[in-house]
Amino acid sequence: MAAEIVAGHGDTTIERVITSGTFSLDGGTWDVDNNVWIIGDDKECVIVDAAHDAAPILDAVGGRTVKAVLCTHAHDDHITAVGEVFDATKAPSYLHPSDRMLWDRVYSVGPDHELSDGDRIEVGEVTIEVIHTPGHSPGAVCLRIPTLGVVLTGDTLFDGGPGATGRSFSSYDTITDSIRTKLFALPAETIVLTGHGDSTTIGEEAARQDEWERPEGA
Template identity: 80%
Template sequence: MAEVVAGQGDTKLERVVTSGTFSLDGGTWDVDNNVWIVGDDAQCIVVDAAHTAAPILEAIGDRKVVAVLSTHGHDDHITAVREVAQATGAPTYLHPADRMLWDRVHDVAPDRELADGDRFEVGEVHLEVIHTPGHSPGAVCFRIPELGAVLTGDTLFQGGPGATGRSFSSYDTITASIRTKLFALPADTVVFTGHGDSTTIGEEAAGQDGWERPEGA
């Protein structure tokens, strides 16, 4: 079931939570993921089609899907991407630096590549791509200025940076991405994350002195 978390005019940001597993480096963990749908009654964009397509397609309804975007290539965030894209006819997008992760899940390449500064328009808002490597090399965030929001995937959470203890990740890189790119956004920007609860840029910037480098990161 979709939950409306922000909106402007006829355009709204909705959250759908799906459940499944995340696997990397020989381990597998149970996870709940936030799937984001932004748009109006006519068209929308899907961000991070995770785990299961059915609840995502139910939330989309009969709207035209402009694009299926992925914040990064970890399997829990992209498992349902192709099924959603095939059902809606929408193109899929991923930053090319995460192709090695995508290729572990899908045997067909993404339709198009994401790059820093790309812009997607839907309804009365637009999404701006911010390349924020660290959690993975091709991790990106999507800023929605009209909603005062940013979709951060697994780059920034309530309490600090995303995980960096696994392959293809770097603590120094993710913290640099957050401090130079995300903390440059207005302090009242709401951070909608890939898992769990939302926060704000201001709250996380204020708490950055308490960040601790994870063991092995």
């Protein structure tokens, strides 16, 4: 699928590329489509969640310098193209250290840098702010861009509620606390760009939190 521009400020845009593959954990494997986000201008960019297939991601990048590959978490469907992207661009990878045990299931060498709550990453005309939101995985992070009025939530918050918490290293109580204390503190009009599926807003999701149901086994 060709890249789709979903937001912009000046010369800086956010593009979405959808890639397809599988997610495997706890002995199961599922077919999934992932949202890959490319943030930048016509000279430089960062990639958020290099998933499955590097080719369409690199096509969307074009001749731009890739400053970083930012991982919202280290489930295999979100990081399997990081190595190929590095080989093509030499862009360093960033991951919260609490997800290192998941990363190590895919790669024999570690990510290049750690992400921490409160970190700021500059690209184009915008600043990306890192918010540690554990629950879907211990090192899950969300990436807020105030100038664009968006937050990239990976698998922490979706159109319809929290991400999955029925598998290893996840916690329903932790993810709901992360969402309520950190994400619902953002302006209601903030657009939520998710790791899979459609976008939503903070206000829409806050308004229907009473409909959340704890998954069986979570």
